[in-house]
Amino acid sequence: MATFLYKLGRLTFRRRGFVALIWVALLAVAGIGAATASTATSSSFSIPGTEAQRAFDLLEERNPGGSADGATARVVFQAPEGEKVTDAGNKREITGIVKELQSGSDQIAMVADPFQQKAVSQNGSTAYISVSYKVNSMELTDATRDALEDAGKDARKSGMKVEIGGDALQVMPHTGTAEIIGVVIAAIVLVITFGSLIAAGLPLVTALVGVGIGVSTITALASVMDLGSTTSILAMMIGLAVGIDYALFIVSRYRA
Numbered sequence: 001m002a003t004f005l006y007k008l009g010r011l012t013f014r015r016r017g018f019v020a021l022i023w024v025a026l027l028a029v030a031g032i033g034a035a036t037a038s039t040a041t042s043s044s045f046s047i048p049g050t051e052a053q054r055a056f057d058l059l060e061e062r063n064p065g066g067s068a069d070g071a072t073a074r075v076v077f078q079a080p081e082g083e084k085v086t087d088a089g090n091k092r093e094i095t096g097i098v099k100e101l102q103s104g105s106d107q108i109a110m111v112a113d114p115f116q117q118k119a120v121s122q123n124g125s126t127a128y129i130s131v132s133y134k135v136n137s138m139e140l141t142d143a144t145r146d147a148l149e150d151a152g153k154d155a156r157k158s159g160m161k162v163e164i165g166g167d168a169l170q171v172m173p174h175t176g177t178a179e180i181i182g183v184v185i186a187a188i189v190l191v192i193t194f195g196s197l198i199a200a201g202l203p204l205v206t207a208l209v210g211v212g213i214g215v216s217t218i219t220a221l222a223s224v225m226d227l228g229s230t231t232s233i234l235a236m237m238i239g240l241a242v243g244i245d246y247a248l249f250i251v252s253r254y255r256a
Contacts, residue, residue, distance in 0.1 A: 023209055030213045033220030070109060071137040073148055073166030075101075075129040077114075080159040084124035091115065093155045098129055104147035109134045137170045145169065179236060183208075186244050193248060207243025214239050 012019050077094055079085045085094060094114065101111045114120055114127040121127070131148065133140060145168065152162030183204065190200035214235045218227060 023213075027209055027213050027216070030216035030220065034216035037220050037223045070135060071133040071140055071166070071168040071170075073131040073133075073164065073168035075131065075148075075151055076126065076163045076165075077128065077152075077155060078126050078161040078163075079124070080161075083159075085120060085127040085160075086115070086124050089158065090160060093158050093160065094127060094129070097151050097155060101129070101131060101147065101151055104151075105141070105144040107133050107135055107140060107144045131166070131168065133168060137167045140168060179240070182240065186240070190244070190248075194251065203244050203247030206247070207240050210243050211236050211239035 075097070077085055077090070079087065079090050083090060085091065098111050098113050101108065108131060110130075110132045112119065112130040112132075114129055117130070119128050119130065129151075133144070148164060148168060152160075152164060155162045187200060187204060190203060191197060194200045215232045218232045218235055221227060
């Protein structure tokens with residue numbers, strides 16, 4: 001392996017201009033493929049053959065209207081001081097919200113009426129609505145989340161206290177800020193290690209080119225393969241780490 005890597009490094013150095021053009025071409029091709037990809041990555045996850053997956057499949061078979069890994073939410077109502085949620089006005093508000101949620105999105109599998117499901121506290125001060133969705137939290141649309149968050153606005157106006165929770169409110173983590181901070185810190189470490197801006201910039205450039213090709217290729221392949229939404233995030237993390245760390249390993253070895 002050492003001999004192969006030595007020969008590869010020697011060939012790359014001798015043909016450095018041609019090799020650089022190849023990498024630029026690969027980056028361009030991967031970028032075009034990602035830009036023209038028509039299918040986004042999937043947020044679903046399955047491991048065929050495992051007991052957990054068999055349990056999920058059984059639940060979906062027995063409950064075709066829902067999803068075993070579907071998102072859930074709970075809307076909790078507390079009546080004003082001295083009142084009960086079962087009072088005519090409060091009950092009317094809560095029942096109206098149940099109907100509003102049921103018709104608010106086609107991603108909703110079920111909305112449980114607290115008065116039918118006996119989800120009311122013994123003293124009558126508190127009740128909650130359980131909401132089940134057909135898809136997991138990462139696949140919920142903004143409109144579906146907005147419908148959930150807006151569900152309690154009218155009830156709050158009437159004086160009831162309303163709290164909403166559940167994984168349905170979770171959103172897809174946005175990438176970018178953390179990676180930028182990491183690259184800046186890495187650049188500072190490289191400048192201190194190499195003592196030169198040019199020498200410090202080369203590992204960053206090679207790492208970013210590699211990450212760009214990898215992430216773009218993953219995005220392009222999502223059109224023909226079922227790739228998870230976390231695949232590109234992992235590729236970015238590993239690509240930056242390996243690209244920068246190995247440059248430091250090589251320099252440390254040959255300086256010693």
